[in-house]
């Protein structure tokens with residue numbers, strides 16, 4: 001496993017992992033895959049991406065970007081899409097749709113055309129050929145035109161910033177990672193989590209290292225955030241005199 005802070009790979013880790021073993025039972029790595037924004041809701045800065053690419057090149061690794069949440073990263077950095085993809089040497093990018101308003105489908109973008117060879121055949125071999133793919137592809141027109149994708153991602157990030165600001169004011173809640181995109185990871189008393197679930201709120205508690213993950217979507221409303229925070233406050237009021245819930 002690659003070591004790093006806040007969900008990001010440290011460039012130095014690449015050579016350690018690759019050179020850990022050289023025997024035939026150890027896979028020979030050819031690609032480094034960077035998740036942008038990361039699984040912990042943080043965002044690689046331009047400098048960090050450049051450092052990883054430099055190290056990858058030294059080790060003769062190709063670079064892939066898992067951009068399931070790339071739109072949120074671009075909105076967070078206020079940069080041009082090319083600046084954190086093509087310009088930092090990404091060979092292949094998966095640009096995610098479902099987390100930014102599409103029903104399904106990712107756009108696979110080959111900056112290095114060498115790796116596009118026989119792609120359609122490899123998709124078919126891997127069992128990933130969707131019938132009537134034009135309907136999956138067509139969705140992209142509506143989000144790429146007029147920068148709707150960026151509008152959605154900016155909105156989701158702003159909602160997360162608001163949620164973070166509200167939660168920061170509550171002593172019983174600990175923010176776990178820097179909030180840079182559209183998620184807020186928090187640590188809360190288990191009784192509080194149980195209460196919130198009983199009110200119908202849903203969240204995962206197995207992503208990252210403990211705590212719970214709150215995601216703000218492209219179509220979230222500020223009212224939803226207000227209602228969530230108000231349920232937390234209701235819980236605290238209810239349990240104010242019971243010191244043992246923490």
Ligand SMILES: *Cc1c(COP(=O)(O)O)cnc(C)c1O
Pocket residue numbers: 035038039066068069096097098099105106
């Ligand atoms: C959600 C997610 C995926 C899968 O994304 P799809 O666009 O649904 O294929 C892949 N990687 C990461 C990091 C994700 O969060």
